[in-house]
Amino acid sequence: MNRQDQEAYKADYAQAKKEGKPFFPYAIYKDHVVAVIVFAAIIGMSIWQRVGVGPPVYSASSTFEPRPEWYFFFLFQMLKIFKNQNAFLPVIMATFIVPNILMVLLLATPFIDRRAERRISKRPFALSVGILVFMGMAWLTYQGETGAAPVGGGNALTFTGITPGSAAAAGQAVFMDNGCTSCHMVKGVGGQVGPNLTTVGTKTFSATYSGKLPVPVPGVKGPTYTGTGWYVLHTQCPICAKPGSGMPAFASLTPTEYANLATFLNGLGTTYK
Amino acid sequence: MSTSNIGPKGPVTKTGEVVIDHVDHRTGAKTGIGWFLNRNIPGETSWFQTLGFAAMAVFGLQAVTGIVLAMYYKPEPTQAYASIQDITNHVTWGWLVRGMHKWGASAMIILVFLHMARVFIFGSYKYPRELTWVTGAILLIMVMFMGLTGYLLVWDQRAYWATVVAMNITASAPVIGPYIADVLRAGPTFNAHTLSRFYAIHMLVIPGGMATFIGLHLFLVSKLGISEPPWSKRATRARRAEEAAARAAARDRRPQGRREVSVDPAPQTLNVEAGQ
Secondary structure, eight states: OOOOHHHHHHHHHHHHHHHEEEEEEHHHHHHHHHHHHHHHHHHHHHHHHHOOOOOOTTOOOOOOOOOGGGGGGGHHHHHTTTTTTSSOHHHIIIIHHHHHHHHHHHHHHHHEEEEEOOOGGGGGHHHHHHHHHHHHHHHHHHHHHHHHHOOOTTTTTTTTTOOOOOOOHHHHHHHTTTGGGGGGTTTTSSSSSSSSOTTTSSSSSSSESSOOSSSSOTTSSSEEEEEEHHHHHHOOOOHSSSTTTTOOOOOOOOOHHHHHHHHHHTBBTTTBB | OOGGGOOOOOHHHHHHHHHHHHHHHHHHHEEEEEEHHHHHEEOOOOGGGHHHHHHHHHHHHHHHHHHHHHOOOOTTTHHHHHHHHHHHHHHHHHHHHHHHHHHHHHHHHHHHHHHHHHHHHHHSTTTOOHHHHHHHHHHHHHHHHHHHHHHHHBBHHHHHHHHHHHHHHHTTTSSTTTHHHHHHSSSSSHHHHHHHHHHHIIIIIIIHHHHHHHHEEEEEHHHHOOOOOOTTTTHHHHHHHHHHHHHHHHHHSSSSTOOOOOOOOOOHHHHHHHOO
């Protein structure tokens, strides 16, 4: 908007005010009508949909459910889209880059769109961007609401190569009991928040971590963690093993449980199919 | 002048006037309130221009219900869950206050997004209201953080794990991410202080920031005035008059008997011509 447009707007707005009416009572009256309707809706919803309390934290039934409130579904859903950890779509896109770009664009909107035109019918670009952002957020929110709900259990899953009583069988039990399938899919069972682990054993991981393991596991020593050792480190401290990981740390298992879980994961897709 | 103004003033009226004059003389409060209430707004405003006020009213509702909840809530990992159950099941009207706080949060998110959509479609963020938009965008971000920090306080399974994931996401941000996560969590992992820290952020830090920015936002809205809907009758009339005047001016500038060269008599074209 150049100086001339600015002066023209100011003159036009001064004219609009001159021909207008006082803020009190006209605007105040409309504001309060809407506010009363909103309050009535809030009270109505609180009566109609009584708010409850879920199971307490650390309850025995570990129903790990990493679902935020509905207004964060769009971010949560974005995390699912970028879960494929390839070089072009890293998780950091969903957790940091895209949200921050959106935030900067939001703050900078009036400095990007500086044209004088205000009628939406004459602002096709602004209109399309607005519709795109709105539809995108609505779609992501809807997907987050209806999309694959975290799945617990899945004990019925059977793997070839796992004999009852073996370390891998115990590891599978640890995997199922701690709600890992809430985020990770294995052989078609589980959520889509984290990577699919069906064939995770075919990959080789390695990490260098000089700190101490939160829960020491016999036979697992740093600073270089590979094979089952890497899985132990990753379970206890995901970001230590994989910078940028969004997975919560599971640091309350026993050393044996860690070892068994690592054995199970390291063989997924290779020994255990 | 109404007829009640006839005759000598009673002592109560006189005292009241003295007190009001005393305060106004030192603060300018009367002038300020008069400036706020009696300023003119454009004659034609849309019902969609009430959403900002509605959001502010819900902020007030959240403050009041939040204060009541704070009287019964215990930000202690061992007691939080029990105190929430107590509020929901035993405290008189507790279920309603908690329900209103929770539904109020959702209403707030919806209202601020609708308000933003209204401002965007009306083009109200344009000159001279750019900074009003910026303060509003900061308020939107703070509202989201309110939702994030409030969610944990229920201290049930879902709240806990969702916040654990959110903190891990924060920690995954480059360079400063781990430090921010450590500050929010009061340490490298979730611990006994995390809950009280979220409680303090939720009820002291962000509300303080929001109150400040609502003040700024409101001051700018009052100072710059409520924008006029771009398709209002007056604006359309003014635009038509301007276009007619521009056409007339273009006609007058043409030598007699010459045909019009430009078929588009838009003012921009004329400005260029005028500049040459």
